[in-house]
Amino acid sequence: MDEPVGGLRRVPLRTVEVARESGYSVQQVRDLERLGVIPPATRSSNGYRSYTPLHVQALRAYRGLAGATGPVAARQLLAGLRTGTLAEAASAVGAVHVRLAREREEALDAQQALRAIQSEVDGHGYEPAGDAMTITQLAEALDVRPSTLRFWEQEGLVTPERVTSLQVRRYGPAAIGAARIVAALRGAGYGIPAVREIMTSLHRLDGLEKAALILHQRLGQIAARTVALLRAGADLAAVVTSVQEARPSSGD
Structure with missing residues (x-):
């Protein structure tokens, strides 16, 4: 059995578990997935969604960003964090603090x-x-x-x-x-x-x-x-780090 990580099992997580840990409703989790706030969940053979702790952290990060910048800007920023380099991600978050x-x-x-x-x-x-x-x-x-x-x-x-x-x-x-x-x-x-x-x-x-x-x-x-942004800090770092770790090394 997988050991808990930060109060969550490694994989898989059901929609209801993600909702409970992120503070959103089940429907909100589905809506935010549809809007691209979190990566698409994997689907089992019977059609059920399967999430990971990273999805929970992305939702928590979104909550803090939305509180700091508004939901539209938060969605755009999270999308950028998942596609940009580490330097670009750090710059984007830093710009929110500056603003x-x-x-x-x-x-x-x-x-x-x-x-x-x-x-x-x-x-x-x-x-x-x-x-x-x-x-x-x-x-x-x-x-x-x-x-x-x-x-x-x-x-x-x-x-x-x-x-x-x-x-x-x-x-x-x-x-x-x-x-x-x-x-x-x-x-x-x-x-x-x-x-x-x-x-x-x-x-x-x-x-x-x-x-x-x-x-x-x-x-x-x-x-x-500002406090909302600070609270999102650790989850934002986890999202950015996971993206960088998932990318192949430039030396490969």
């Missing part, structure tokens, strides 16, 4: 901009620090396209300063702060009408409190997504 860190930094920058507005509302006469930026510089800082900033301008969300007869846009500290808040709100999933309402209300106490709460929740969501 989450960037989102956190953007939310913190938005909080700082909000504090500057709070100081102004409180009558402290606080002027946000920083130099003016061109539209290209601000777009790069926010990781958006210049066309996005122009759209926000059209929607009345961020108002740049204009210089020269060519109407070249330059954004002062106040506009940069507003753009950071808009970027964070959009990243949190708020539509343009909701963002406009929040930005319009920022010089009122209730508007400041609402924006502060949204940014606080945003940071909490990013933290939860």
Whole structure:
């Protein structure tokens, strides 16, 4: 008899066992197999599916990735991990960590901009620090396209300063702060009408409190997504390692 490995028999595993160990339902296991999240199960002569512990680890990895990046991106990433090299797999997972860190930094920058507005509302006469930026510089800082900033301008969300007869846009500290808040709100999933309402209300106490709460929740969501990715780490490593071990050596 095969010895248990990590609480699971080596082979074979029935669908119900995979479901129990991965935390998904039997139907979800079948659906995720159909979507390519896990490799196809082998079929016995009577048609029953047969899985291995690697299928369980792939499902656990998918759960963490889906929590960190969303289900569609998680499926794409897992597919890439199974076909790419070890370096490519490590780079792909590392990119998710970098993206989450960037989102956190953007939310913190938005909080700082909000504090500057709070100081102004409180009558402290606080002027946000920083130099003016061109539209290209601000777009790069926010990781958006210049066309996005122009759209926000059209929607009345961020108002740049204009210089020269060519109407070249330059954004002062106040506009940069507003753009950071808009970027964070959009990243949190708020539509343009909701963002406009929040930005319009920022010089009122209730508007400041609402924006502060949204940014606080945003940071909490990013933290939860980061933890989900960390929890998936060991299972992701197992999936990547198994793929590399299954490949023939380049020296063969």
